[in-house]
Amino acid sequence: MSATLLAxxxxxxxxxxxxxxxxxxxxxxxxxxxxxxxxxxxxxxxLLKTIAGLLRAPREAVRFxxxxxxxxxxxxxxxxxxxxxxxxxxxFASLSVEENLRMGAQCGRRGPWDLQAVFELFPALRDRxxxxxxxxxxxxxxxxxxxxxxxxxxxxLMCDEISLGLAPIVVKGIYDALSAIAAGGLxxxxxxxxxxxxxxxxxxxxxxxxxxxxxSGPSDGFSREDISRAYFGAAAEAGR
Amino acid sequence: MxxxxxxxxxxxxxxxxxxxxxxGLALVFGVMRLTNVAHGDLVxxxxxxxxxxxxxxxxxxxxxxACLLPLAAASGYALQRYVLxxxxxxxxxxxxxxxxxxxxxxxxxxxxxxxxxxxxxxAGEIATASVRLVEGVTVGVLPLATFIAAxxxxxxxxxxxxxxxxxxAFRATSDDRETAxxxxxxxxxxxxxxxxxxxxLIAVAGVLQxxxxxxxPADGPGLLLYxxxxxxxGGLGSFWGTFAGGLLLGVTQAIGFRLDPGWGIWLGHVVFLxxxxxxxxxxxxxxx
Amino acid sequence: xxxxTFSVERGGAASRxxxxxxxxxxxxxxxxxxxxxxxxxxxxxxxxxxxxxxxxWNLLAGYGGMVSIGQQxxxxxxxxxxxxxxxxxxxNPFLAVPLGAIAAMxxxxxxxxxxxxxxxxxxxxxxxxxxxxxRLTVANISAIGGxxxxxxxxxxxxxxxxxxxxxxxxxxxxxxxxxxxxxxxLRSRQGLALxxxxxxxxxxxxxxxxxAQTKLWVYLVAAFGCGLAGALYYLGNLRIxxxxxxxxxxTAFSIFIVMVGGIATVEGPIIGVIVFxxxxxxxxxxxxxxxxxxxxxxxxxxxRFPQGIWGIVSARFELHLFPVQRRLTRPPDHGMAPTPRDR
Numbered sequence: 086m087s088a089t090l091l092a093x094x095x096x097x098x099x100x101x102x103x104x105x106x107x108x109x110x111x112x113x114x115x116x117x118x119x120x121x122x123x124x125x126x127x128x129x130x131x132l133l134k135t136i137a138g139l140l141r142a143p144r145e146a147v148r149f150x151x152x153x154x155x156x157x158x159x160x161x162x163x164x165x166x167x168x169x170x171x172x173x174x175x176x177f178a179s180l181s182v183e184e185n186l187r188m189g190a191q192c193g194r195r196g197p198w199d200l201q202a203v204f205e206l207f208p209a210l211r212d213r214x215x216x217x218x219x220x221x222x223x224x225x226x227x228x229x230x231x232x233x234x235x236x237x238x239x240x241x242l243m244c245d246e247i248s249l250g251l252a253p254i255v256v257k258g259i260y261d262a263l264s265a266i267a268a269g270g271l272x273x274x275x276x277x278x279x280x281x282x283x284x285x286x287x288x289x290x291x292x293x294x295x296x297x298x299x300x301s302g303p304s305d306g307f308s309r310e311d312i313s314r315a316y317f318g319a320a321a322e323a324g325r
Numbered sequence: 326m327x328x329x330x331x332x333x334x335x336x337x338x339x340x341x342x343x344x345x346x347x348x349g350l351a352l353v354f355g356v357m358r359l360t361n362v363a364h365g366d367l368v369x370x371x372x373x374x375x376x377x378x379x380x381x382x383x384x385x386x387x388x389x390x391a392c393l394l395p396l397a398a399a400s401g402y403a404l405q406r407y408v409l410x411x412x413x414x415x416x417x418x419x420x421x422x423x424x425x426x427x428x429x430x431x432x433x434x435x436x437x438x439x440x441x442x443x444x445x446x447x448a449g450e451i452a453t454a455s456v457r458l459v460e461g462v463t464v465g466v467l468p469l470a471t472f473i474a475a476x477x478x479x480x481x482x483x484x485x486x487x488x489x490x491x492x493x494a495f496r497a498t499s500d501d502r503e504t505a506x507x508x509x510x511x512x513x514x515x516x517x518x519x520x521x522x523x524x525x526l527i528a529v530a531g532v533l534q535x536x537x538x539x540x541x542p543a544d545g546p547g548l549l550l551y552x553x554x555x556x557x558x559g560g561l562g563s564f565w566g567t568f569a570g571g572l573l574l575g576v577t578q579a580i581g582f583r584l585d586p587g588w589g590i591w592l593g594h595v596v597f598l599x600x601x602x603x604x605x606x607x608x609x610x611x612x613x
Numbered sequence: 614x615x616x617x618t619f620s621v622e623r624g625g626a627a628s629r630x631x632x633x634x635x636x637x638x639x640x641x642x643x644x645x646x647x648x649x650x651x652x653x654x655x656x657x658x659x660x661x662x663x664x665x666x667x668x669x670w671n672l673l674a675g676y677g678g679m680v681s682i683g684q685q686x687x688x689x690x691x692x693x694x695x696x697x698x699x700x701x702x703x704x705n706p707f708l709a710v711p712l713g714a715i716a717a718m719x720x721x722x723x724x725x726x727x728x729x730x731x732x733x734x735x736x737x738x739x740x741x742x743x744x745x746x747x748r749l750t751v752a753n754i755s756a757i758g759g760x761x762x763x764x765x766x767x768x769x770x771x772x773x774x775x776x777x778x779x780x781x782x783x784x785x786x787x788x789x790x791x792x793x794x795x796x797x798x799l800r801s802r803q804g805l806a807l808x809x810x811x812x813x814x815x816x817x818x819x820x821x822x823x824x825a826q827t828k829l830w831v832y833l834v835a836a837f838g839c840g841l842a843g844a845l846y847y848l849g850n851l852r853i854x855x856x857x858x859x860x861x862x863x864t865a866f867s868i869f870i871v872m873v874g875g876i877a878t879v880e881g882p883i884i885g886v887i888v889f890x891x892x893x894x895x896x897x898x899x900x901x902x903x904x905x906x907x908x909x910x911x912x913x914x915x916x917r918f919p920q921g922i923w924g925i926v927s928a929r930f931e932l933h934l935f936p937v938q939r940r941l942t943r944p945p946d947h948g949m950a951p952t953p954r955d956r
Contacts, residue, residue: 139503159506168507175504179496187490188497192509237508360734362682411916417733418876421680422868422915429865429908433901546861550745553738557731591749594742598727601739605730 087115090272091136091167091241096146098128098135105131107296111274113241118273120287120304122280124316127293129276130172133243136274137169138162150240163192168239172246172276174230176218183214185229189236196238203232206262224255231259235266242266244275248282260286280312294318327461332583333576334458338468340555340575341475342537344568345530346548347555348478349523351567354556356499356519357413359420363428364552366545367524370431371397371531373439373540376446386446390532394525401524406517413516428545435542443539452536471533478526479568485522486564495519547590554597560607569609619941631934642785646778654781655849660890661784662846665791667867667874667882669838672795675877676804677831678811680733682864683740684839686724686747687717689858691840692847697757699767706767707779710844717840721833729828741861748859762854765847780849787841792935796879798834799937807831869911875923879935884923 091113098106105128113119121129135142138159147155154162168189176185186203204211207228213221218229227247234242244263248256256279264286267273277283284290284304292300292315300307300315350364361367371393379389412419454466486492498505498515506512534540534548551574559570574593581592600608645654666688674680691713698709724743731739752760768776798804806827809817818824847853866889867882874885896903918925926932 137507139507158511159503160509160511163507163509171504171507175501177497177500177504179500180493184493188493188505188508191494233508354734358733360738362738408912408916416678417737418674418680419915419919421682421734421737422872423912425682425865425868426908426912426915430905430912433904433908437901437905546741550738550742553735554742557735557739587753588749591746591753594746594749597742598746601730602727 087117089113090115090150091274092148093132093136093142094146094148096132096135096142098131098140098142100131100140105296106135109293109296109298110301111291111298113272113274115272116267116270117288118267118275118286119289119291120283121274121276121291121293122278122283122312122316123293123299126295128296129293130245131296132293133169133245133274133276136162137167137243160192163237163239164194166194166238166240168234168237168242170230170234170242170244170247172249174226176226176229176233178217178219180218181215182210182218182221182229185218186210186214186232186236189233190238192237194238198235198238200236203235206235206266207232224251224259227251227255227259228262231263240272242271242273244273246276246278248277248279256282280316292316327459328583330459331462332579334462334464335468336576336579337572338464338472338575339579340572341468341472341568342530342533342571343551343555343574344475344571345471345478345526345533346552347559347567347571348475348482348564349526349530350549350552351556351559351561351564352482352526353520353523355562356495357516358499359409359413360417360424361409362421362424362549363431363545364424364527365547365549366428366431366435367527368531368534368548369540369542369545370435371528372446372535373435373444373531373542375528375532375535376444376540379446386448386532386536389446390528393528393532397524397528398521401527402517402521404524405520406513409520410513410516428549432542432545439542441542443541443544444535445539446532446535448536467533467537471537474529474533475568475571478529479564482564491518551593554593557607558597558600560610562611563609566607566609566611570607573608625933625936627932628934628936639785639789643782645785646774646781651773651777654777656890658780658784658845658849660886661788662842663866663870663889664788664882664886665838665842665845666863667870667886668791668795669835669842670864670867671871671876671882672831672838673835675871675881676799676807676811677828677835678814679828679832680737681740681835682737682861683728683742683744684835684867685859685861685863686740686744687721687836687839688843688846688863689744689747689751689855690717690720691843692853692858693751693757693843694840695844695847696763696765696853699765700757700763703767706765706848707783710783710841710848713844714837714841717843718833718837721836722829725829725832728832729825744859744861748855751859752855758854760855762852762857765851765853768848768851780845783848784845787845791838791841792879792883796935796937799879803827803830804937866907869907871921872911872914872919873921875921875925875927876919878921878923878927879937880927881921881923885921888922 089112093109093111095108095110096106097104097108109132111132121132123129131140134140136147138157138161142155144153144155147153149165149167154165177188180188183200186200209225210228210232213225218226221229231244231247247259260282263273275283275287287304290300290302290304290307291298292312294315295318300311346368350361353359353361375386375389375393378384378392379386384392408423409420412423448467451466455463456466456469457463486495494510494515497508498510498512502512555571555574556567557570558573559566559568574597577596578589578593582589666684670681670684694713694716695706695709698704698712699706728736728740728743751757757763806817806822809820809822810824810827814824843858847858870885870889871882873888874883875881896906914921920928
């Protein structure tokens with residue numbers, strides 16, 4: 086049983102007056118891949134953003150490597166070893182591919198990931214390293230976004246909807262790469278729309294429904310009915 | 326014919342000073358979408374500061390400038406970090422009102438300290454020295470130095486933004502502040518650093534203006550408008566565009582002055598409005 | 614779930630009381646020419662012009678989301694139209710006042726074609742450039758006095774007391790009408806559209822609001838108001854010059870008035886102009902330091918108390934003298950208290 090790397094306790098998050106998360110408990114152990122699923126608006130992205138520090142959390146609500154990180158700035162959390170591949174990729178439009186990747190190394194963490202390593206993982210990027218990042222295809226942009234996060238040499242990699250808007254074959258290629266990375270021991274939390282894919286690539290599953298945890302446990306331990314119920318809520322059963 | 330050539334040359338030299346005014350404005354707007362209404366007043370303040378330093382410490386203009394530069398950078402950093410950072414956001418109102426208030430404060434404080442009279446920074450011999458380019462076209466050494474300074478500043482800024490890590494940080498934070506923070510950048514520091522550099526450029530412009538002509542406490546708004554017009558005519562996103570915009574404005578004003586002294590500045594404003602009407606993105610915009 | 618009956622409330626007890634008090638005050642003021650000193654009436658006129666100008670800036674910036682530093686262009690146009698009509702056509706200047714406002718509004722249409730090419734901070738400075746163009750143009754026209762200005766001679770034939778009374782009543786009527794019109798406009802559907810645009814242009818466009826049309830109308834109305842203020846001011850002042858009529862100080866003072874009083878409220882500018890008047894009476898002798906103080910105060914208010922005096926009072930006491938919102942209320946037996954949301 087490996088050690089807990091990340092743990093959230095009763096995590097709440099708000100956008101102004103609107104509360105998006107209600108007491109979420111999440112745990113990610115070293116070396117495992119946790120998948121978060123749920124309908125649109127369930128709070129998946131909000132959860133990742135809160136862990137990454139883009140939204141304020143109470144100090145003890147998020148612990149990383151045993152240390153409380155709630156309330157720290159995003160940059161400080163990045164320096165501690167959490168990297169986020171944001172929803173929609175969020176590449177820097179004024180920067181080239183290489184500059185985007187170098188930006189990822191801004192937090193100064195040492196490790197196996199550098200420009201060469203990223204190009205080996207995603208060879209398609211090597212030839213286009215000088216091009217403006219947003220001139221690439223969707224799949225290649227996703228590779229840049231992942232590569233940028235890897236350049237931070239994180240202990241925990243978080244990916245938010247990386248399959249969105251991409252052709253299935255491209256998604257497969259990216260998840261193959263991701264699996265290779267995870268096999269190397271990197272802990273990952275992924276948010277994924279495609280429930281089947283999520284179950285396939287992850288060790289454990291967490292389902293959010295309207296800001297609350299509806300399901301949590303080993304990925305192969307649930308039936309389709311279990312997941313459907315958690316995904317859509319009890320009301321789906323009541324046939325409203 | 327030669328008379329017109331001379332007018333254009335003088336216009337280019339004048340325009341290079343406008344380009345210098347404009348560089349700091351373009352930098353700050355490019356990085357953080359901030360429009361600093363006090364920009365012109367800060368140039369005037371820099372001029373007066375140089376005059377005061379030269380007077381109190383008995384320094385020549387270059388030495389006064391050298392003293393001024395770190396002061397300018399530090400005050401720019403502090404102003405952005407502790408006052409202006411809080412005004413940034415989707416709503417342009419807070420930054421406009423705060424910098425407008427700053428403009429009023431600077432103008433009136435300068436008037437209290439220095440009275441409303443125009444002052445200049447004595448530049449010694451080079452103030453009146455001149456060089457003859459061709460028959461009938463003479464350029465002052467100081468205006469020529471201003472042109473070279475503007476050129477160097479444009480080159481330096483372009484290099485800073487395109488080739489250095491700091492420039493990368495500026496561009497990234499300007500593109501997407503939130504994601505830049507994810508990367509480990511502190512946007513508060515990035516913005517403050519940009520303003521620090523802009524204030525150094527303001528110091529250059531202020532010293533040259535004080536040497537070339539005069540500075541008076543009420544001059545600020547006029548300089549702001551020239552700087553702004555240069556930025557918009559040139560097009561956003563490119564320092565070379567700003568440089569060209571400044572030159573064009575200078576030439577337009579020079580032609581206007583030659584036609585009728587009362588309409589010189591007016592023609593510059595009108596050409597600006599015409600460019601805005603016909604090509605609102607400016608002459609050399611850099612599209613992202 | 615039972616069918617609930619909702620109702621839409623517009624006003625409250627406070628606004629009704631305020632309305633009655635205002636009517637009494639206005640009726641009282643109407644009698645002023647019979648008991649007030651001419652110096653006091655002149656000050657009132659001046660403040661009335663500042664208030665109208667500030668309300669227009671508030672309409673543009675606070676409600677329309679368009680921060681302009683160039684509204685003095687229209688004030689100057691209104692003033693110069695008045696003087697030109699009075700001096701050259703011999704028209705009764707009192708009748709020329711609304712024409713000054715209309716001239717300003719007419720000029721605003723072509724100007725908007727240019728100004729609307731810019732957004733945000735650039736729009737602000739662009740409007741300033743336009744005001745400067747007008748100032749320089751007028752300063753070069755010797756027929757109306759060029760740079761040193763000219764006097765309104767058409768009123769010379771009229772007896773002083775009559776002139777002062779009529780000017781006062783016109784200012785009073787204009788300021789009351791302006792407040793009433795702004796309040797009425799904001800309560801209307803167009804006003805609601807304006808608030809929606811201010812909060813999100815894209816969202817309101819998708820809801821069917823014609824953003825461009827609405828912004829244009831607000832800009833034209835604001836120009837009309839500023840032109841009116843200009844015509845009234847120089848009706849009372851009798852002497853006009855380009856540096857005075859097109860001075861950016863008009864905007865500077867109105868920014869102060871609106872920010873201190875409370876932006877995006879109808880009550881705010883009224884409070885602001887009272888504060889401005891008091892500060893003026895007490896401290897204007899200090900010249901430049903007084904202006905420094907105003908500037909610092911504006912910075913302080915914008916960074917620490919952006920809602921202004923009325924914003925703070927209104928939130929603290931849930932007070933709305935000029936209610937603009939619509940509140941959805943439910944009959945109390947459902948146990949749900951209506952919660953008015955801030956603008």
